[in-house]
Amino acid sequence: MRIALITGATSGIGKATALRLAQDNFNLIITGRRLELLESLKKEIEVKYKKDVLILHFDIRNLDEVNKAIDSLPERWRKIDVLVNNAGLAIGLNHIQDGIVEDWERMIDTNIKGVLYITRRVAPIMIERESGHIVNIGSIAGTQVYENGNVYCATKHAMHALSQSMRQDLLKHNIKVTEIRPGLLETEFSIVRFKGDTEKAKSTYAGLTPLFAEDIAEAIHFVLTRPPHVCINDLEVTPVAQANAYYINRKL
Ligand code: NDP
Ligand code: 8X3
Numbered sequence: 001m002r003i004a005l006i007t008g009a010t011s012g013i014g015k016a017t018a019l020r021l022a023q024d025n026f027n028l029i030i031t032g033r034r035l036e037l038l039e040s041l042k043k044e045i046e047v048k049y050k051k052d053v054l055i056l057h058f059d060i061r062n063l064d065e066v067n068k069a070i071d072s073l074p075e076r077w078r079k080i081d082v083l084v085n086n087a088g089l090a091i092g093l094n095h096i097q098d099g100i101v102e103d104w105e106r107m108i109d110t111n112i113k114g115v116l117y118i119t120r121r122v123a124p125i126m127i128e129r130e131s132g133h134i135v136n137i138g139s140i141a142g143t144q145v146y147e148n149g150n151v152y153c154a155t156k157h158a159m160h161a162l163s164q165s166m167r168q169d170l171l172k173h174n175i176k177v178t179e180i181r182p183g184l185l186e187t188e189f190s191i192v193r194f195k196g197d198t199e200k201a202k203s204t205y206a207g208l209t210p211l212f213a214e215d216i217a218e219a220i221h222f223v224l225t226r227p228p229h230v231c232i233n234d235l236e237v238t239p240v241a242q243a244n245a246y247y248i249n250r251k252l
Helices: 012-022 037-049 063-071 101-129 148-171 189-193 198-203 213-224
Strands: 002-006 028-033 052-058 082-083 131-135 174-184 234-237
Touching: 012 028, 012 037, 012 082, 028 037, 028 148, 037 052, 052 063, 063 101, 063 174, 082 101, 101 148, 101 174, 131 213, 148 189, 174 198, 174 213, 189 198, 198 213, 213 234
Parallel strands: 002 028, 002 082, 028 052, 082 131, 131 174, 174 234
Antiparallel strands: none
């Protein structure tokens, strides 16, 4: 049985991944800020899939909370085989000159610094055992930019650079690193981006069938279950109606 730590498991990709991995040979460490959602996911997995689940409740932007959470792991849970760096968000969609500094800081602190904080703590655990797999959830916004996307795109470009760097730095320790870059995908993502405006969030997916969290969970399960000598470095996944950030076939 492997142990997978998933950041941002309270909704969307993180939750779907926890449920997908629980159907295979994984015990799960699930993390996020909304404790009640972590508790109900833990219960669901224990009842449906009979797997062990440990909750770590922290804000990934807070270095002290991240360090304390990892340090609090009981010995049997310290043997983390898989880290899924998934927690992240877009907030706001403005031209650069109208950007809201607080929004920028939230994205930078979560999508870049949060990933660094947790990876800094978990990678040494993997190095001790010369084994492990880090899966980074990037975005098509990590290799392309779109109007108004500026800072979110910059954070996902950082994830793209970090994924390649991690692969190189961890190479001699036998640790796999995979970046998965989804396109349009319906989760709480757009509701967060538009600050609770569900109508606006819905319009993001108008006239097309987007990806769903389960599609990416399936991709994560796939990369995690390749033979030991195979590493999928990089995987871009979009809905069939989306060629890239600009070419989208909406049937309106
Ligand atoms: P959701 O909003 O559904 O999920 C985001 C998750 O991140 C939640 O579990 C949330 O938990 C967690 N999170 C956010 N901020 C923090 C924080 N400060 N500390 C701890 N956890 C945090 O969105 P998705 O599932 O779509 O997003 C997951 C990842 O996928 C993100 O990195 C996103 O950038 C990426 N992505 C999403 C796409 C999309 O279109 N949906 C496309 C491409 C990539 P909580 O609020 O409980 O803390
Ligand atoms: C989310 C996908 O196209 O909104 O990362 O940037 S997109």
